[in-house]
Amino acid sequence: MxxxxxxxxxxxxxxxxxxxxxxxxxxxxxxxxxxxxxxxxxxxxxxxxxxxxxxxxxxxxxxxxxxxxxxxxxxxxxxxxxxxxxxxxxxxxxxxxxxxxxxxxxxxxxxxxxxxxxxxxxxxxxxxxxxxxxxxxxxxxxxxxxxxxxxxxxxxxxxxxxxxxxxxxxxxxxxxxxxxxxxxxxxxxxxxxxxxxxxxxAADTPGDTGPHVRIEATGRPSAALPPGLPGAPVVERDAGNPAAVRLTTTAAHSDTVLHALLTARPPWHVTGLSQLPVPVPAPVPAAADGAAAGPMPRPAPGAVPADTAAPVPERPGPAGAVAPVRETGSRTARAVRPPVGVTTALIRYQAATLARSQRWLAPLLLYAAVLGVGVRAGQPLLDSLGYAAAALLPAAAWLVRLCVTQEPLAARTVTAAAVGPSRAHCASLLTGLGCALALGAAGAGIVLLISEPVSTDHTVAVPLLPAALAGLLAAGCSALLGTAVGALCARPVLHRHGWSLAATVLGALLALVTDGSPAKAAVTGLVSGSLTGTVRVPLLPLAGALAVGVAVAALTSRIAALRE
Structure with missing residues (x-):
C-alpha cells in the first residue's frame, strides 16, 4: 500500500x-x-x-x-x-x-x-x-x-x-x-x-517491558533457526548440547515463534515453555548457527518464514499463559473460499437493520393512510393507480433517508472500511429503493383489486393488464425519484437532521409538481388517460427517472468518500 x-x-x-x-x-x-x-x-x-x-x-x-x-x-x-x-x-x-x-x-x-x-x-x-x-x-x-x-x-x-x-x-x-x-x-x-x-x-520503544516467554527447543545439532522469527527473540545455545536452543521473546510473539519452530523443515521439538513476568536483561546471545555471539537480526518488513504451510499452534490460554502446542507434522492452510456477493451481503445487512429497528413502520403507515383517504372501491382504475404512484414518492424518500442514516457513524466506518464508502452508500440506496418498490407493488396490487377498470365517466372499459403495467411503471418512476430526493437530502450531502427533514419534504413536493419531472409525467399520463380510457405506458418517464436515480447515486456515493 x-x-x-x-x-x-x-x-x-x-x-x-x-x-x-x-x-x-x-x-x-x-x-x-x-x-x-x-x-x-x-x-x-x-x-x-x-x-x-x-x-x-x-x-x-x-x-x-x-x-x-x-x-x-x-x-x-x-x-x-x-x-x-x-x-x-x-x-x-x-x-x-x-x-x-x-x-x-x-x-x-x-x-x-x-x-x-x-x-x-x-x-x-x-x-x-x-x-x-x-x-x-x-x-x-x-x-x-x-x-x-x-x-x-x-x-x-x-x-x-x-x-x-x-x-x-x-x-x-x-x-x-x-x-x-x-x-x-x-x-x-x-x-x-x-x-x-x-x-x-520514530524510533520504536525497546521491547523490554511486560511479560516475556522463554521457549526451549531441540533440533538437529547446530541446525539453523527459521529465518525472520517475529519479535526478534534473544537466542541462546547450550555449548554442551549443540542441539538445544533457548529463545526469549515477548508474550505477544510467543505463539508465532512456536509456529515457526514447529513448521520448520526439519521441525524443532519444543521441550519447555516458561513465563518470565519481569523484563529480562538481554544475555549475550549466540547467533543462530552457534558461532559468533550477537542478537538475532530483526526481520525486515515483508520477510517470509522458511515455510508457512504448517500447523497452527493451539490458542493461548488466559492472560500471559501459553498453552501447549501440538506437533501435527504438516498444516493444511485454511482454504480461501470464493466470496459471496458483497453487494448482496450489504443489502441484506441494511435491510435487516431497517427491519429490526422498525423505523420502516412510519413511512408504511403514511403511505397506507394516504391510500386509505384517496382510494375507494369502485373508483376508476387509472385514476387510483396515478394517486397511488404519487403517494409513493414521499414514502420512498423517507425510506431511503432512513437507510442512509440508520447506522451509527462508528458502525458506518466499519462497513466502509470493509467495502469502501461508495459501495456502502450505494447499498443503502438500493435497500431503500427495494423497500419502496415493494411498497409500490403492494399499493398497485390493492388498487387493482378494488378499482373498476373503466374510464373516469365509466363509459369506456380499460384493459386490465396494460393498466397494471402502466401503474407499476409509474410506481417505479416515483420510487426512483423518491430515492434521488432521499439521497440528496440526507448524509453525506446534508448532515443536520432538521435541514435534512425539511429538505426531504420540499424535495418530494417539487418532484411531484415540477414540469419535466418524470414522476409528474408518469402520474399525469395515468390521470389524463383515465379521461378517455386510454392506457399510456410511461416508458419515457421511467427512463428519465432511472437516469436521475443513477446520476444522484453516483454523485452522493462520491461525496460519501470525501466527507463521510
Missing part, C-alpha cells in the same frame, strides 16, 4: 489536517503511529482504511481491509453473534463460515456468553470485543486499529496482542494507534510520528 503526496482537509474547504504524506506499508509489518492528541492520527487511519478519500495525492494498492474504531456503538438492532455473521458476509465469507468464526472470536475474547445478547445491552468493554472480533474474523490483509484496546479488560488486551502478532505472522499489515506507549512496545517493524501535518520516522 503506497501513499504519495496525500493530504486531507476538514470538510471540503476547511483547514488541512494532513499534507504531503509519503508512506509505503509493506506486507508482514506491524506499524505504530504516534503523536499528540488531536494531531490527525485518526484521520490518517481513516485514510489508510479507505473510509475517507484524500483531498489531494494518491493512495494505491489497498488490500482487503478491516477497521476498529476507538468507540464502537451499541445502537445496532442485532445480537453480538448476529452482527458478526452479517459483517463476515460483508467481508466475503459464506454464512456458515462466518457463524463459526464469530463464535471462535467471541470465545477467544471471553465474550461467548454474550453471543445472543442484543448489542444495545452490552457493556462498553463487551461492545469493544465485538468490534475487535468483526475485524479479525475475515483475516484481513490490512488491519487498522484506532485505540482498539480502549475499554478491554486485561485478558482481552493480551488476546488482542496475540491476534495482532498472528496477523503479522500470516503476512498481513497491521497499523495501530494507542494511548499507551508500552502497547506492543518493541514489536513494531515501523514507527512514525505525526506532527505538523506530516509523518516522520
Amino acid at each position: 503506497i501513499l504519495r503526496g496525500v493530504g486531507r482537509r476538514y470538510g471540503l474547504r476547511g483547514p488541512w489536517v494532513l499534507r504531503g504524506l509519503d508512506l509505503e506499508l509493506p506486507a508482514r509489518a506491524l506499524v505504530r503511529i504516534e503523536g499528540p492528541n488531536g494531531i490527525g492520527k485518526s484521520t490518517l487511519l481513516r485514510l489508510l482504511a479507505g473510509i475517507d478519500a484524500p483531498t489531494e495525492g494518491s493512495l494505491t494498492d489497498r488490500p482487503r481491509t478491516a477497521y476498529v474504531p476507538e468507540r464502537f456503538p451499541a445502537a445496532l438492532p442485532f445480537t453480538a453473534a448476529g452482527y458478526l455473521v452479517h459483517m463476515g458476509r460483508v467481508h466475503g465469507l459464506p454464512t456458515a463460515e462466518a457463524a463459526v468464526r464469530a463464535q471462535e472470536w467471541l470465545a477467544r475474547f471471553g465474550a461467548s456468553g454474550h453471543a445472543r445478547t442484543p448489542l444495545a445491552e452490552l457493556s462498553k468493554g463487551t461492545s469493544q470485543k465485538v468490534a475487535v472480533a468483526q475485524s479479525l474474523l475475515a483475516e484481513p490483509d490490512l488491519l487498522v486499529l484506532d485505540e482498539a484496546w480502549t475499554g478491554l479488560d486485561t485478558a482481552a488486551r493480551d488476546e488482542l496482542d496475540r491476534a495482532v502478532a498472528e496477523r503479522v505472522a500470516d503476512g498481513a499489515t497491521v497499523v495501530f494507534v494507542d494511548h499507551d506507549p508500552k502497547r506492543l512496545a518493541g514489536a513494531a517493524d515501523l514507527a512514525y510520528r505525526l506532527e505538523d501535518r506530516t509523518l516522520t520516522p
